[in-house]
Amino acid sequence: MTKKVVLVVEYNGSAYKGWQAQKFDVPSVQENLEKALSVIANHTVKVVCAGRTDSGVHASAQVVHFETQAERSERAWTLGVNTYLPDDISVVAARHVDDDFHARFSALSRRYRYVIYQADFCPAILVKGVTWTYKSLDVNVMRQAAKTFIGTHDFSSFRAVGCQANTPVRTILNFDVHQLGQYIVLDVRANAFLHHMIRNFAGVLMTIGAGEQPLEWAQQVLDAKDRTKGGITASPYGLYFVDAEYPEHFNVPVCKLGPHFLPFVDESSYELSS
Structure with a gap:
């Protein structure tokens, strides 16, 4: 049975020609993430992200989803996958989600x-x-x-x-x-x-x-x-890329706003539009 998993991914984009996998062995975040996920899933995995980033651009909370037939715990999709990722890419959260979730099209x-x-x-x-x-x-x-x-x-x-x-x-x-x-x-x-x-x-x-x-x-x-x-x-x-917002019923993991070297900003007094 196919399951859908959502990940929150942090990466330093300095060494990559952007998020999207490309031809001719051009280094990308997507390619590295898919290779690591495929090892843990024991089958080829393709991912979809909330918003593609350009060459040199970073993310503290990129949201991606993928489909898999593998029975794995959320811990395996974080710590296990990180074992096979380079030091400048890290999965910081994982969760099983409903089949109708889409990292790009479900984003508000x-x-x-x-x-x-x-x-x-x-x-x-x-x-x-x-x-x-x-x-x-x-x-x-x-x-x-x-x-x-x-x-x-x-x-x-x-x-x-x-x-x-x-x-x-x-x-x-x-x-x-x-x-x-x-x-x-x-x-x-x-x-x-x-x-x-x-x-x-x-x-x-x-x-x-x-x-x-x-x-x-x-x-x-x-x-x-x-x-x-x-x-x-x-x-x-x-x-x-620091956040993607989704309807609450999808239960997508929410991380603190990054990048993590910045001091905390109290936004409680701001008037946020919706």
Whole structure:
């Protein structure tokens, strides 16, 4: 009898050409995870994820599902699978779920955090885990600019030229900017994202925060619906997939928001949209 299992996976994407398995032995997170799962299941396993990540992008709570005929405990799908994974990929939770669950199509929202490290010198630790800037960024202005993007809009100015999405329209549910010591964290939740969308948000907000463009530029870029008006695409290194939200009846494991090196943020006072 076929069963469906959901996993929560953490990975450092620095060594991989993104999540998706590719041809010609290009290193990917998906390929490594499927190989490890296939060993434990004793048959070929294919996985589906909540949101594919690009080359160099990380995840603290990527959600995936797969189908299997193997009778295994949830412990086997975590500790057992981790035995066969490289050190930069780890399964942190597993659960058996109903047959109608789908990691991608059942998701109500996805959430990313983009971590900027503001300091005079480039860090040697987490060099590919954060985006470094020596510029002094005005967090309050960045926070105001981020509110521009909340709601349902045509985000053509923020999609990669090669984006294959059928429509540029997306709904941003929340967009907050936190100052956590020397870290500045862009925290954004949406129904779905376009290719390079968050990195292009980061490029615009960092430009505004540095005083190189006025606050109003965020609205001007959005209204232009033209990628060439949107400035630089920020580095992938500070970007983390941190959460996917599902209807409660699926009972998908919920992990603390990452990445784990960040201080805890109390969100109890925030007005979260749904």
